[in-house]
Amino acid sequence: MSKETLTVYISEQCRDCDRVTDLLNQLGASYQEKNISENRTYLKELQALSIFATPVVMTEDRTILGYQESKIKNLVDRMSR
Numbered sequence: 001m002s003k004e005t006l007t008v009y010i011s012e013q014c015r016d017c018d019r020v021t022d023l024l025n026q027l028g029a030s031y032q033e034k035n036i037s038e039n040r041t042y043l044k045e046l047q048a049l050s051i052f053a054t055p056v057v058m059t060e061d062r063t064i065l066g067y068q069e070s071k072i073k074n075l076v077d078r079m080s081r
Contacts, residue, residue, distance in 0.1 A: 008058075009042060029079070051063075
């Protein structure tokens with residue numbers, strides 16, 4: 001397994017956020033969840049990157065905005081090699 005960190009930014013009452021975390025859990029992916037509704041620091045982290053919506057799936061070199069199932073699956077597959 002890669003040492004790359006998978007981070008997921010979510011917010012409350014966000015259907016696509018639930019879909020992303022459900023998919024990651026189904027894939028058995030290890031990830032750090034950052035809820036911008038509960039912690040404003042996480043919101044500021046996203047805003048500093050000019051990102052203003054959730055969900056966001058990030059690694060050190062890749063950012064996936066929204067629920068993009070095939071891209072998320074490819075990323076998790078790449079990380080598991």
